[in-house]
Amino acid sequence: MTDAPKGLVIGIANEDSIAWACAKAFHDQGAQLILTYQGEETRRAVEALGARIGITGFYPLDVTDTQQMDAVFTAISVEFGHLDFLLHSIAYAPAADLLGELTNASASGFATAMDVSCHSLIRLAKRAKPLMTKGGSILTMSYYGAEKVMPHYNLMGPVKAALESSVRYLAWELGTCEIRVNALSPGPVRSRVSPHPGRFDEIMQEDVFRTPLHRAITLQQIGDVAAFMVSPKASGINGQVIHVDNGYTATG
Structure with missing residues (x-):
């Protein structure tokens, strides 16, 4: 396994996490992985999931903690010697700011959402x-609310738009090092942090109606595309936002 691609997966919280679907797909592709977790409760869940596919490298990571972030990359250097790909699948905003109207978003809440959901990608x-x-390849997760107004997506719309712009600038800056940076923009899927809190079932019904395939996207489909994007087969794709939504965005 010494020639197996080496990857870092950030954002697993439970079995329904997009990041976990991606980790499984990476593993199926032959990758060796290091997983991170945030907090003791998440640690138990992440370690249990990782054990299913033979992963033994687990490290705490709060992306606002510089020491923890540095420790993760030190561990990668020691265990792997190099890194082939990184998955960034995290987003956060304080509930009051996330659920309220954008005009009522606090400056501190906006700053927190931007720091955790966007600037953390730059730090990583x-x-x-x-x-x-x-x-290598760096991959993050966005959502269509970054491009078009999606009712009740609120604060996260501008934050994800900043994330997508950061992807393009990072792709330009890191391209000279043969490092590709891209984003996936999945359709709504039931995960730990689903878009449109409180309206998920309604959003899913609309999504199934509007998609040309008339079905909801699955976690496995997202993971499969992520595995392709970090592989050499996607070597010509850089600075892009790839929609994994069964064609929802094609309908306008």
């Missing part, structure tokens, strides 16, 4: 760059 990319000695 900075640390991943020296380890991607053979080139």
Whole structure:
């Protein structure tokens, strides 16, 4: 397994996490993985999930904690020697700001959402760059609310728009190092942090009606596309937002 691709997966919380679906797909593709967790409760869940596919590398990571972030990349250097890909699948905003109207979003809540959901990708990319000695792939997760107004998506719309713009600028900046940076934009899927809190069933019904395939996207489909995007087969794709939504965005 020494030649197996080496990856870091950030954002697993439970079995319904998009990041876990991606980790399984990476593993099926032959990758060796390090997983991170946030907090003791999440640690137990992540370790139990990782054990299913033979993963033994687990590290705490609060992306607002510089020491924890540095420790993760030190561990990668020691265990793997280099890094081939990184998955960033995290987003957060304080509930009061997330659920309220954008005009009522607090400055502190907006700053927190931007820091955790967007700037954390930049911080991670900075640390991943020296380890991607053979080139690599950085992948994050967005949502259609970054491009078009989605009712009740509120604060996260501007935050995800900033994330998508950051993907393009990082792709430009890191391209000289043969590091690709892309985002996936999945359709609504039942996960730990689903878009449109409180309206998920309604959103799912609308999504199934509007998609040309008339079905909801699945976690496995998202994971399969993620595995392709970090593989050499996607070597010509950079700075893009790839919609994994059964064609929802094609309907306008």
